[in-house]
Amino acid sequence: MKPSTLSLLRRADLLVIAAVFLVLGGVLTIQRTTDFVIFCIFVLAYDLLYGYMGRLSFGHMLYLGVGAYAAALSAEHLSGNPLVALLAALLCGALVGLVLGPIIVRTTGACFALINLAFNQVGFFMAVTALSDWTGGEDGMSAFYDPVLGFDFGDPWVVFGFSLICLLAVVYLMKRLIASPFGVLLRSIKENETRVQFLGYDTFRYKLVAFVISTAVAAFAGGLTIINYVFVTPSFIDPGRNVEVIFACLIGGAANIYGALTGGVVFMIISNYLPNYIERWEMFLGLVLLVLVFRFRAGLWRYLAALVARSGAKEVVS
């Protein structure tokens, strides 16, 4: 590819992303592709924390689950409007982030990962046992949404289009956020927090803001998932599933928006179709994770980008 085509592609990235998902939607079933789109939003939320701020959370399913239950409960008790459900999911995610954040954000490294995991465990318990009158416990609950402005959210294509627009919005906002001084500060915190403090920044506040953004967007993804599935079960808040999003981040390459999207799609393809062919699928996942950690840390996206850049350079030379 020529460098000029590359820069054109980069400028029209939102269109390219939309096109890729539309093609996927044509090839696979539409509901599954919607799932892919929503998972990508979740991976983006996670990547802000892990990739850019350098904090590995081992309990992000909690925030996805909070959003999922908030969306389902809003359909039951507030209104059938899916937009209200999403707003409820977003606000609940932000609220949980604000309450837990001051405890979680003060820690780093292993503590950060494990405290998230512990809170995830508590959340799972609340959903399954403590609040089972509200959440339906193990059985979960259904959630039905009314049409909005003539768009029927029972139609998979409407949900797909809506999710895709949400994903594009999240990608756009994330890009703006990363490029902003706030984004630079987050990356500086990842590199060396003490130095950022020396520069006079109250890093706690910035970390908290990033954490709340991440939890809110993750909860938003959870809300969208419920609109797609029309039911919620404890599996959406299951701490055992945390490895999925970490895995997706690593496959695609952390700290890169396109990497997160690539990782999200590749992971979803693997997890949706591989179990049909390989029985020992957990073992496969574990082995791939090991290879990723030891040999392939830059991730798929950077690998592909380097490949394309090299071939482009060759063309220019010839």
Place this chain on the structure above:
Amino acid sequence: MISTLAYGLTIGGILYIISIGLTLTFGTMRIVNFAHALVYTVGAYVVMTVTARIWDNFVFAGLVAVAVAVPLSYLIERFVIRRLYGQSIDYAIIATYAVLLVGVDVVKWLWGATPMPLSDPLNGAFVVLGGVELPLYRILVIAVALVVFAALEVFFRRTMVGKIVVAGLENKEAVRSLGINVDRFFTIVFLIGSALAALGGVLYAPITSIHPYMGFQVLLLCFAVVLVGGMGSIRGSFVAAFVLGLVIAVTGRFWGPAAETMVFVVMAAVLIFKPIEA
């Protein structure tokens, strides 16, 4: 109430035995070792298999399980953990979690996924304490935990290897500058910790049922013990394990399903007042 307290101390004892390995690997190598749960699970499975197939002697089977854990954990240390020294802590978490996933799948492959019970090795013998019947086995578990604690105290304060490890926990560079290969000693510590994890699996097997995912739940509780006790602190985890064991037992007495969740609430409370920089 006495039986509740005894149960809490039993759980605490087992948590302590398993947590030692975690707190040592964290304190010495700055590595959070999810693969620890695998050694624990394998310990429980080996004790079950040996008692069922080879010789129905719990002590013998337990020793076999601990003996199996050592080469297994050596492989994990040699091929995964050693390559992660001094690197970002995230990769260690992910890599050891991957080892756990692979290992649990192998366990499922070998033994199947159905939970299996193991009968009380003492055939339900009990002692009477304050007018309450207490299972003798659980009392013995507490005793084993105390013995392990005493042995470790002697090991870390009286033997040369132990002293080097304690010094390494405090300041790795200083020990290394004395011309001591700290990493070799840390490997020994890792093997001791893993053997104790297998012992924890052995001791817990008759109390609970054995299934491939038993490691995940216990591992979470042990992380709570390590965090509350202070990462890398051997005496700290001793106290924390028994306190959290009592929390589980007392909560479980009033509201069963909440027992293990309460541990994390306590952990969060501790962390609010005493955040750990790690």
